Amino acid sequence: GAVVSQHPSRVICKSGTSVKIECRSLDFQATTMFWYRQFPKKSLMLMATSNEGSKATYEQGVEKDKFLINHASLTLSTLTVTSAHPEDSSFYICSAVTSSLTEQYFGPGTRLTVT
Amino acid sequence: SQKIEQNSEALNIQEGKTATLTCNYTNYSPAYLQWYRQDPGRGPVFLLLIRENEKEKRKERLKVTFDTTLKQSLFHITASQPADSATYLCALPISGSARQLTFGSGTQLTVLP
Numbered sequence: 001g002a003v004v005s006q007h008p009s010r011v012i013c014k015s016g017t018s019v020k021i022e023c024r025s026l027d028f029q030a031t032t033m034f035w036y037r038q039f040p041k042k043s044l045m046l047m048a049t050s051n052e053g054s055k056a057t058y059e060q061g062v063e064k065d066k067f068l069i070n071h072a073s074l075t076l077s078t079l080t081v082t083s084a085h086p087e088d089s090s091f092y093i094c095s096a097v098t099s100s101l102t103e104q105y106f107g108p109g110t111r112l113t114v115t
Numbered sequence: 116s117q118k119i120e121q122n123s124e125a126l127n128i129q130e131g132k133t134a135t136l137t138c139n140y141t142n143y144s145p146a147y148l149q150w151y152r153q154d155p156g157r158g159p160v161f162l163l164l165i166r167e168n169e170k171e172k173r174k175e176r177l178k179v180t181f182d183t184t185l186k187q188s189l190f191h192i193t194a195s196q197p198a199d200s201a202t203y204l205c206a207l208p209i210s211g212s213a214r215q216l217t218f219g220s221g222t223q224l225t226v227l228p
Contacts, residue, residue: 004158032214041124043204043220044159093158097214103149104216106158 003027004096006107013084013114021079021110023094029074030096034104035067038091050077084114117143117210121203121219128195129227136190136222138205145207148181148188153202153221162203163190195226 003026013019023033032051036044048069050056056069066088068080077096081088091111095104122137138148147166151159165172165181165188172179178191192199202221209215 006158034215043218046209046215046217049215091156095158102147102208102214103161103164104159105161106151109156109158111156 002105004030004094004105004107006094006110008110009108010111011113013112015085015114016083018080018082019084019112021081021092021094021112023077023079023096023107025075025096025105028096028098028105030077031074031099032097033071033077034095034097035069035077035079036093036095038093038109044093047079081112084112086114088112089114117141117207117217119205119207119217119219121205121222123222124220125223125225127225127227130195130197132195134192134195134199134224134226136203136205136224138188138190138219140186140207143186143207143210144183147208148179149206149216150177150179150188150190151204151206151218153204155202159204192224195224197226197228200225 005024007022035047038044047062048056048058050069050071052071052074058064071077093109095106118141120139128134149164150162153159163179165179176193180189202223204221205219206216209217
């Protein structure tokens with residue numbers, strides 16, 4: 001149980017284009033989903049918290065107009081990197097929690113490369 | 116602001132020995148602490164949660180201790196195996212939040228056959 005999927009697992013895009021990453025909880029309803037960014041050999045950096053049906057809460061320094069988050073249902077959250085630049089290249093990971101548990105269930109991650 | 120430190124970036128041990136990883140934190144009194152395992156190119160996987168009123172928790176070959184006076188958690192893997200090789204992350208709830216976590220930078224464990 002508690003499986004989270006992410007799609008795509010790997011994406012290469014040209015500078016200036018937008019990329020959408022999907023995060024799905026497959027066998028449970030996720031009241032809250034989180035989006036992280038991770039640089040090589042570094043820890044996870046929380047970007048935003050997404051609650052179903054409401055606007056995402058962004059961490060300090062994260063541009064909400066650049067990283068658009070939509071949490072339309074209890075099983076799906078999307079992160080859209082708009083007008084991507086090479087410095088946006090990173091490993092993006094989502095996680096989900098249920099209403100009753102505090103541990104987070106992570107997706108497998110999406111490797112974004114902007115050329 | 117709260118700070119988490121994991122004592123070493125990398126730890127090599129011989130198969131069969133006990134691996135001990137350390138997580139220290141400052142400026143904070145968390146209600147719980149979590150440990151995750153992350154393999155290269157993958158998302159973290161939850162291992163254990165220990166609450167502030169618990170001194171020790173075990174799960175199979177894993178043992179976690181939580182010393183709120185020292186502000187430290189120790190993570191032990193007994194009878195280690197090469198398959199235990201991975202990066203281990205400790206995580207604390209962000210102050211004022213019940214759900215958001217802040218992660219340590221991780222310790223990369225290598226179990227040598």
